[in-house]
Amino acid sequence: MSATPADGTTPSEAVGAAVARVPLVNIANILTVTRLALVPVFLLTLFAGGGHSTGWRMVAFVVFAIASITDHIDGQLARKLGLVTDFGKVIDPIADKALTGAALVGLSALGELPWWVTLTIATREVAVTLLRFWVIRYGVIAASYGGKVKTFAQIIAIGLYLLPLPAAFDPVLWGAMGIALVLTVVTGVDYVVRAVRLRAARG
Numbered sequence: 001m002s003a004t005p006a007d008g009t010t011p012s013e014a015v016g017a018a019v020a021r022v023p024l025v026n027i028a029n030i031l032t033v034t035r036l037a038l039v040p041v042f043l044l045t046l047f048a049g050g051g052h053s054t055g056w057r058m059v060a061f062v063v064f065a066i067a068s069i070t071d072h073i074d075g076q077l078a079r080k081l082g083l084v085t086d087f088g089k090v091i092d093p094i095a096d097k098a099l100t101g102a103a104l105v106g107l108s109a110l111g112e113l114p115w116w117v118t119l120t121i122a123t124r125e126v127a128v129t130l131l132r133f134w135v136i137r138y139g140v141i142a143a144s145y146g147g148k149v150k151t152f153a154q155i156i157a158i159g160l161y162l163l164p165l166p167a168a169f170d171p172v173l174w175g176a177m178g179i180a181l182v183l184t185v186v187t188g189v190d191y192v193v194r195a196v197r198l199r200a201a202r203g
Helices: 011-020 027-051 054-080 086-109 115-134 145-162 167-202
Strands: none
Touching: 027 054, 027 086, 054 086, 054 145, 086 115, 086 145, 115 167, 145 167
């Protein structure tokens, strides 16, 4: 038989209260917001020097890498320290999409990535974001394992495109972006299915 605290609350109520006490301003959410704030900084470095300066492209790559690393760190901290919040669940994927979207648009504007690739990925990301708000009253759909793999693949592909690599590496770039594109579409379909099921189950 489970014990009941002296104040009369049940264990489940105590857990719920603990979750409710997670502060909105915590290290995990700060890192997520920082990643969002780095987006304009990244764009400035990407287009500096006409967008084709070797030095500035390396700087843009470093800024993009730092922002991407925060995505891995904030999630780990949130889970390890019990700092998971609904705000974090919503703003984290938005920050991811803002960063990758800015990079894709920037690369296409510089003529280094076909616009159809950028538009395909952007359409999927915007659609998923809208779906999150469509079902938010029924629950928050956390990122799936497939979604995390997709994000990692996009980061690797974009990082390769940002680096001032010689033309001999073009097949590697195309292959990496192709994998990211396929994962983007597949996980997008999966998210639609999950969102519809959530709304149908709780609607």
